[in-house]
Amino acid sequence: MAGANQARNGVIDTPVGNQTIKGEGAVSFTGTGTDPEPNLPLTHLWNFGAGSGVADVPVEDPGSVTFNTVGVFVVTYTVTDALSLADPTPATVQITVTSSGTSIPGTIEAEDYNTGGEGVGYHDLTLGNSGGQYRSDDVDIEGTADVGGGFDIGWVFPAEWLAYDVTVTTAGTYQLEWRVARNFAGDGAVHLEVDGLNVTGTILVPFTGGFQAWTTVTTPGIVLTAGAHQLRVVFESGAFNLNWLRLTLQGANQAPNGVIDTPVGNQTMTVGGAVSFTGTGTDPEPNLPLTHLWNFGAGSGVADVPVEDPGSVTCNTVGAFVVTYTVTDALSLADPTPATVQITVNAAGKQAPNG
DSSP: OOOOOOOOEEEEEESOSOEEEETTEEEEEEEEEEOSSOOSSOEEEEEOOTTSOOOOBOSSOOEEEEEOSOEEEEEEEEEEOTTSOBOSSOEEEEEEEEOSSEEESEEEETTOOOSSOBTTTEEOSSSSOTTOOSOOSSSOEEEOOSTTOOEEEOSOOTTOEEEEEEEESSOEEEEEEEEEEEOSSSOEEEEEEETTEEOSOOEEEOOOSSTTOOEEEEEEEEEEOSEEEEEEEEESSOSEEEEEEEEEEOSSOOOOEEEEEESOSOEEEETTOEEEEEEEEEOSSOOSSOEEEEEOOTTSOOOOBOSSOOEEEEOOSOEEEEEEEEEEOTTSOBOSSOEEEEEEEEOTTOOOOOO
8 A cells, every 4th residue: 555645845945044125125036846756746835924915926936026015024835746735844934124215314224225236236346245144145244243233244345335215304414424343454435425426525434453343433414305315335445344324413404694795785876887796605504505596676677696796787777676695505495584785776867865
């Protein structure tokens, strides 16, 4: 008499180990089903976890699967033989899906760079993950001994970069903190780009005494507008580790100030004459660049001028006109008390009164 039907076995080939990805990221799933008799054909069923929003897939190799729901999901691969006997211990792997973007103010974990691979989420010059942790692409990630645990980025080389999609909830000037460790004499170097623009210049990373001897380097004065942005950490040198970035709002945005340098005081002139206008705009943070706007008064016939120093302006209309110079900072906050000067234009031949 034939022996009892033996259970079949399913193995998850990829991904290798648990994975953490960002929302709308994808993971490639492949498996192998075997049966000792064999009682063929085998059937295959992948379940992607309660609440994941991903439908079951009845094939051996589902391939790329996109996760759009944030959460922790246990993916199960079950193989069943032709006699309807299923693998009693299906293979599993855990997929952690994080938010597709970090909210700022906040902390960006270095290992949570964008999905999309080489040239999209990162640029890395070496093949494979030298640390073998957390993600299975070419960025080098290891477990960290820093306070709080987790992971850090290591084995960095000049010209490599990591990209992060963020949402800035409050416009303002931010303090940027870099959590770094370096085991070589001399300084390492890095900078931060926002939407493709270098906003920090070169930031030096000091010798800390070891690749797990952590310190925080602070960079003030990072101006961010509200809304979605992409940050890019660009490594200008190698031989240091990066754990996280933190962006903290420095305080409420203070208004800029505009001063009219010339003319000095109110002026009276004859129609057709000219006055030279110059100003100076300042901002206490500073949230640069500043924008400038001179308005030459209703009915003057002179168009607004959007520069700091308009220079010579000819007045061809008789009347009294209040000229206003308004300065606005990079966060769209305008001087609440713009500088003004009055220009009185008399008809030709009419002399100004003398008191």
